[in-house]
Amino acid sequence: xxxxxxxxxxxxxxxxxxxxxxxxxxxxxxxxxxxxxxxxxxxxxxxxxxxxxxxxxxxxxxxxxxxxxxxxxxxxxxxxxxxxxxxxxxxxxxxxxxxxxxxxxxxxxxxxxxxxxxxxxxxxxxxxxxxxxxxxxxxxxxxxxxxxxxxxxxxxxxxxxxxxxxxxxxxxxxxxxxxxxxxxxxxxxxxxxxxxx
Numbered sequence: 001x002x003x004x005x006x007x008x009x010x011x012x013x014x015x016x017x018x019x020x021x022x023x024x025x026x027x028x029x030x031x032x033x034x035x036x037x038x039x040x041x042x043x044x045x046x047x048x049x050x051x052x053x054x055x056x057x058x059x060x061x062x063x064x065x066x067x068x069x070x071x072x073x074x075x076x077x078x079x080x081x082x083x084x085x086x087x088x089x090x091x092x093x094x095x096x097x098x099x100x101x102x103x104x105x106x107x108x109x110x111x112x113x114x115x116x117x118x119x120x121x122x123x124x125x126x127x128x129x130x131x132x133x134x135x136x137x138x139x140x141x142x143x144x145x146x147x148x149x150x151x152x153x154x155x156x157x158x159x160x161x162x163x164x165x166x167x168x169x170x171x172x173x174x175x176x177x178x179x180x181x182x183x184x185x186x187x188x189x190x191x192x193x194x195x196x197x
Contacts, residue, residue, distance in 0.1 A: 030112030131166035
């Protein structure tokens with residue numbers, strides 16, 4: 001898929017503040033510091049469409065980007081960031097839950113997993129919850145350039161084994177590196193298929 005245009009539309013702090021449109025949407029989510037903003041910039045071929053912060057967990061709102069004037073990429077707040085008040089963290093999780101469970105335009109959620117690590121409990125818990133919503137989702141293993149391909153494959157396989165109860169064993173997964181610029185076309189193709197299905 002060729003990205004002809006990509007632009008930021010708006011941010012929302014509650015469900016009824018989201019764009020009132022018929023545009024199909026896909027969402028990206030992952031725990032803090034998983035490389036979500038860098039991946040958005042890679043996908044859209046722009047250097048600073050999504051702001052990359054040195055402080056994990058800076059995304060607190062739902063951020064909507066319009067792609068090719070046809071579909072929307074939604075940047076969801078990362079789960080599990082630490083530097084926030086407890087009540088603020090609860091509110092932000094509630095926002096994500098409402099969006100995923102109730103947003104009619106949302107076609108698929110792409111869950112970003114840091115490929116450098118063994119399965120993390122917070123990721124496993126999120127995938128289990130997401131499975132329970134019935135919302136279609138795919139897994140994206142990020143930061144593949146940070147270790148050897150063998151290690152990346154091993155960590156991905158370990159995660160897939162851990163989420164066996166909640167994911168189709170034949171489901172497509174994706175491996176990306178914003179630094180090495182790999183996995184972009186495959187992931188864009190999956191997003192395109194999701195919004196046109």
